Amino acid sequence: MATLADVARRAGVSPATASRIINGSSKPVTDALRERVLAAVEELQYVPNAHAQLLARSHRTAIGVIVHDVSDPYFAEITRGLQRVATAHGRLVIICNSYRDPVKELEYVELLRAHQVAAIVLAGSGYHDEEFTKALDGKLRVYEGTGGRVAVIGRHEHAGDAVVPDNEMGGYLLASHLYELGHEHIGVIAGPKQLTTTTDRLAGLRRAAREHGRKLPPTRVAYADFDRASGADAAAALLDTEPGLTALAALNDSMAIGALSLLRTRGIAVPERVSVIGFDDMPIARDVTPALTTVRLPLVDMGARAMTLALDELADRTAPRIEQVGAELVLRDSTAAPPA
Amino acid sequence: MATLADVARRAGVSPATASRIINGSSKPVTDALRERVLAAVEELQYVPNAHAQLLARSHRTAIGVIVHDVSDPYFAEITRGLQRVATAHGRLVIICNSYRDPVKELEYVELLRAHQVAAIVLAGSGYHDEEFTKALDGKLRVYEGTGGRVAVIGRHEHAGDAVVPDNEMGGYLLASHLYELGHEHIGVIAGPKQLTTTTDRLAGLRRAAREHGRKLPPTRVAYADFDRASGADAAAALLDTEPGLTALAALNDSMAIGALSLLRTRGIAVPERVSVIGFDDMPIARDVTPALTTVRLPLVDMGARAMTLALDELADRTAPRIEQVGAELVLRDSTAAPPA
């Protein structure tokens, strides 16, 4: 691996001048030397050692991102927004998948800290786990104490910059839509119990139920894993225990699509016999059949805003900025009035 | 930011002993000192500077991955396979999105080289661009010359370890299926012209055409961008110029789904009036309506195998390993015999 000293030796100059030329320093350098050095760089295919650079100038530039799983469309969209802003600022993004494992999440915070990232963006949902939450908050505080920035997406215990989707309102819109269509027997396919996202969306559903004089009995709420297969299983379980359901409300689109697939294999018409509604409005929601009625979150925009918060160097650290983003009902073809 | 020297000072030992204890060196250390050091680590929340470590021990450990776009399901699946193997080996993965920009691809190779990654996995398709191809191959050779490993997915000019999907055979299977159903007027929605993936899949289509005594006239081939919107546009263009088409063959699933959406808005029944077939078998292919007939590539497995190649330290560098992976037709509901 060619080093700066190699370049300097070949060009017959000192490492200092070579460094100045390569980095375009403000210090003046003769053109003759400049040419010799650049020629040497080309011949040796020299690339500066990023780690040595980072050690020398204490100028942290990379950004760390922790998501649950990039291959999940929800996070893929958010990540796209994060990347767009980051590359626009010439920043490298390091993506870490926690796969919803709190332990891994803690490990990744340490790893990113070790890599001297300028900021950490936490894009996953928060957990209902006192011990873990305290540990995570502690590690983030320590990181912030050393000058690092932190931005989170979603509701977390950590006090700091955040982009918070209005999951509760989304859940409220979702359930209200079903009640207004006349549904009385609604099955809910919820996400993992320990995620704040699940809790918040469910809370919105419950508020809508109260306002419409209904209830959401526990037997009509099945907890699944936010993915397609798990959503299909939950739909099956709900229909088996409560055959009279006329609507299935899934707390994300993947599970709604799983429910659609199960209903199709059972020959149950959607929306004629059973309505299905999702959450998030992933790109594919338009392309399933029937096209999925859902609650839209501006995922790409949320990622972009979180990265913007993380990159803002001169923000007041004592006054955390909370950016609320709204949820919006998207009417398509998978919901209708219940059968008479 | 707490440093190793801080820990040593607090524990009342030299940096050397602290380092030995933290890294679990083979050198023996007294238990009393060990406890003091570990206590200091905990109190100071010390995390070793990864860059300094990497500089000290010349032991490269991270892996660089260059894809076109992680949020594209095709690459999301591949990335999942890559990640699985990498984290199983305790390796960090740095993901770079080139967004199909050759210039960016070259820049990212340099960036990864600068970051001293142990290996580079090139997961995008190859390009038909002599100048760029030479430049890329040159940069990769230089990198290999310094001890780095390279593994590519797909057909590239670079001679080295590779995982190569049989795109030609996939194209052949795809077209043969349509011909055997009796289709004579087939429109092709191809990918970007300059990608080898497009060329290879198209070559398979042409071979099938020859064997069945047919042709693929240029007016029935539309080039699009491998995404949904672009696929819908291409489908519209094809149907406008050749209203008699009874089948649309898209060279990936995203474009096939775009075509489905266009056909739906035009009220054209699939597969009764027009058959649609895709390529890749992305997870959502099952969930669109009608469920998409397509050609399956084992995307996750391809990623896993590429990472396995990249991580194999003691492979013979002079004999590049080429792993062929097969394509397989998946029959679903979007294809049928043409209308009588």
Next chain:
DNA sequence: GTTTCTCTCGTACACGTGTTCGAATAGGCT
């Protein structure tokens, strides 16, 4: 001709860690 100023460039050190080598201490053996 001497002084001073400016313009360039090189020397030396710092960044934070791993590791080699030598020193010091304790303990065992005669």
Next chain:
DNA sequence: AGCCTATTCGAACACGTGTACGAGAGAAAC
């Protein structure tokens, strides 16, 4: 007690780069 050895630990350097500081040379001013 004296010597030798085994055991631990610390001082010093290397990794590759950026940069403050100083040195040298040439030019300008007197």
